[in-house]
Amino acid sequence: MxxxxxxxxxxxxxxxxxxxxxxxxxxxxxxxxxxxxxxxxxxxxxxxxxxxxxxxxxEGLDMKTRMFVALAVLAALGREETRFFMRGAFCNGATRAEIEEVLIVTGQEAGFPCAALAAKRLDEAEAQHAAMMARHAAGKDAA
Structure with missing residues (x-):
């Protein structure tokens, strides 16, 4: 198992x-x-x-870059799944500042309304990631 x-x-x-x-x-x-x-x-x-x-x-792109590409495309499309790849980016070492830069470029190229929606999702994704890491740390401490 x-x-x-x-x-x-x-x-x-x-x-x-x-x-x-x-x-x-x-x-x-x-x-x-x-x-x-x-x-x-x-x-x-x-x-x-x-x-x-x-x-x-x-081959060809590291995982963090792949996450950035996915979240930029999904942000441009206004998709809910943007959060999923933001969390993936965090798990692959991305910082909030890097994700915000991806959203700024996305906004420039695809329109700022979609980037603004994605920025709201970034707050949610960051909170979800932090909560997951805290739960995990608490579980490890209890073990």
């Missing part, structure tokens, strides 16, 4: 879980793996075993 509470007898699922943990860090990656098991299993399996590795394991 893996540290996220699931058994990965299927090597493709094991690879997908490892990829999510590389993308989003061990803590958040484990939370996302759990969500993938509890949601629409067929679609989630496809994301975890096909789309994710095909895109996120490629």
């Amino acid at each position: 893996s540290d996220d509470g699931y058994t990965y007898d299927d090597p493709d699922l094991a690879r997908g879980a490892a990829n999510f943990k590389r993308m989003f860090g061990e803590i958040y990656g484990a939370e996302l793996c759990k969500q993938l098991h509890e949601g629409p299993v067929g679609m989630n399996r496809f994301v975890m075993t096909q789309i994710g590795p095909m895109v996120w394991e490629r």
Whole structure:
């Protein structure tokens, strides 16, 4: 059994879980793996075993840069998932200032209303990330 509470007898699922943990860090990656098991299993399996590795394991860009690209595109589209990739960026060492710079460029190129909406989501993503890290630290301290 893996540290996220699931058994990965299927090597493709094991690879997908490892990829999510590389993308989003061990803590958040484990939370996302759990969500993938509890949601629409067929679609989630496809994301975890096909789309994710095909895109996120490629050479050429480091993971933080990939997160910046994803969040810029999603911010430009006004998508809710922007927070997801902001949290991924935090897990890959990004700072709030770096994410704000991504949003400024996004605003210049795609329009400031979408960047302003993303900036609100940044506050939420940063708070969610901090709360997750605090929960994890508390759990480690209690162990």
